[in-house]
Amino acid sequence: MKKPVLRSVAVATVIGALSFGALAQNVAIVNGKPIPKSRMTALEQQLARSGRPVTPDMQNQLRDELIAREIFMQEASKRGLDATPEFKDQLELARQSILIRELFNDVQKKNPVTDAELKEEYAKFVAANSGKEYRARHILVDSEDEAKKLIAQIKGGAKFEDVAKKASKDPGSGANGGDLDWASPNNFVPEFSDAMVKLSKGQMTDTPVKSQFGWHIIRLDDVRDAKLPTFEELNDQQKAQLRNQLMQQKLAKFQDELRAKAKVQ
Template sequence: MKKQLLRATAIAGLLALGAQGAFAQNIAIVNGKAVPKARMEALAQQVAKSGRPVTPEMEGQMREEIIAREVFMQEAEKQGVAASDDFKTQMELARQTLMIRELFASYQKKNPVTDAELKAEYDKFAAANGGKEYKVRHILVEKEADAKAIIASLKKGGKFEDIAKKQSKDPGSAAKGGDLDWANPSSYVPEFTEALLKLSKGQMTDTPVKSQFGYHVIRVDDIRNAQLPAFEDVKPQIAQQMQQQKLATYQEELRKKAKVE
């Protein structure tokens, strides 16, 4: 009798150890089915990739999320959801999305933008936007006669800012007294740029300047050397833009190579 009791106790101990081992490898047992820790690790990696720290509190939330998913998955399997045509269609679309995403991620990893490419792109930007910047005001009207009347009024002492607020049709600058802030001359339409470059600091156009938008009265408030951001300050933005350009080129190359009938 004593030997049987000892044997039973030993078996119970082994079963307990086995249960502990099972829980060591799994985060839970749901309706008799083990939920492996690997799911928790996979979800934690996804969270970490998004830039969020995996805190102890978040680990508890993730565990509850994984258990809830297992409960819902078991019920979905019981109801045969996976056998429906709609489910199969959605799964195929999801598979395609994941594969394409991984393809593009792999391409970008194998074809990073180099520092030399970044510097060359910055130098190109600096060459196009260097030189002088102009602080300009303008008044935009629909008719040439109105622009001529405004110029006459300004020459008699009218205040540019006040007239711009009352008469300018440019929604972006009228409320600011016609102020267009600092900009490179090339950022404007050609007719505006051509007239602008003929003016010195404090000068105003003597005649209306016609463009696709209407008639402009232009005044130069100030001129300075272009204030370009330092390379290191804009390097991340340039890198992102060039990565997108490289990826777009790769996508276009794949489309061109494909035989579509």
Template sequence: MKTQRIAQAAAVAAALVLAAPMVLAQNIAIVNGKAVPKSRFDAMMTQIAKQGQQPKTPDLEAKVKEQLVLREIFAQEAEKRGIAASEDYRQQMEFARQSVLIQTLFADFEKKNPSTEAEARAEYDKIKATSGDKEYRARHILVEKEDEAKALIAQLKGGAKFDELAKKASKDPGSAENGGDLDWASPGNYVPEFSAAMTKLEKGQFTQEPVKSQFGFHIIKLEDVRANQSIPPFEEVKDQLIQRNNQMKLAKFRDELKAKAKTDFKFSNQ
């Protein structure tokens, strides 16, 4: 009987020895009898990887483990001092709970509603269409009264140089000193009346009648036309467009949740 009990004890001891490495493998450390689980370490490393802050290295892993053990030490001390029962702690925990929930909600929405390359292409084509496929280099002379503009047009027809008249008579401080030169721009950069008149001109021509806009009366001369160079190729801006579409989808989702909520609170933009 005694021999049998010794054999049983030896078997139990052997089992414990074999099991010990498996138990330790599930924990980073034991702090005052409480385990710091490896799953906590794995979760922290996953968060670091998502943020892309730094590459995974043995040195980084060692630092993370050290921080997790320190956190456990400090948390245990806080528990011992009854801090977890304080009102301040409970309020902070509620804010933290909400923050994690909201962050996870938005991350889940973005994961399930990703913007596609096709959507980015559609947005790119829309921007390109609005900007136009051509750029125009024009000059103009801006005056306050129609009679002034007509008198200047008469001088131009008589052989006066456009840039010299612009320097003398134009009220546009941004271009007058440069002889009315507006540099290269898409038609969409100008007010509609200006764009409509400019795009009808042939290279070297100027408007035969004053063009009225909210700024006054314009005389416009078209210097040159070229393919629009202000819009980069799609591949260069694809990622930015996808990111922007993701942000717009998320903003719409947030607005929809806000609109559906039943609350007596009045938001500032309502």
């Protein structure tokens, strides 16, 4: 009688060890189907890429999320929803998106932006933005007639800043009396910058200036030589923005080259 009992205990021990091993390799087992830990890792990476790094406190929430997904997936499969043409098309689109994202990640890893490239790009930026900076104010309205009336009011003694606060439809500068702060002419649309640079310090445009945004009344408050920091004076955030801009240019060039080589019929 002892041998069968011992044999049963041994079998139970093996089964228990197998169950423990399965759980150690998986997040959970739902209706006999394991959820591998690699899926948890993939979900964590997905969240991290979207700017939401996973903290230890979130582990249980992620586990619950994966279990819920598995339960719903199993039910969808029971209903045959994974065999429909619509599902297969959506699955292919999702597969393409993931694969393309991995391709671009691979390009970035193998073609990082070097410090030399960063310095060269900033030198181009400095060259393009050197020269003069202008501090101007403007009033933006919808019609030429309205702009002409406001010009008449200002010439009649009304304060430019007060008129801008009341009448300008530019929410950013209007609240500040039309102040646009110091900026390069390249920061403005051509019609605006062309009119602005022709003004003398303290002068206002006699006639309204039309652009894609509406009708402008412009006053030039001051002019100075552009003051740009050296590359070494840039902070980490500024360098990171410049590095990201360069990487986007590299990715755009990579995409253009692939399209140019592709045979499309």
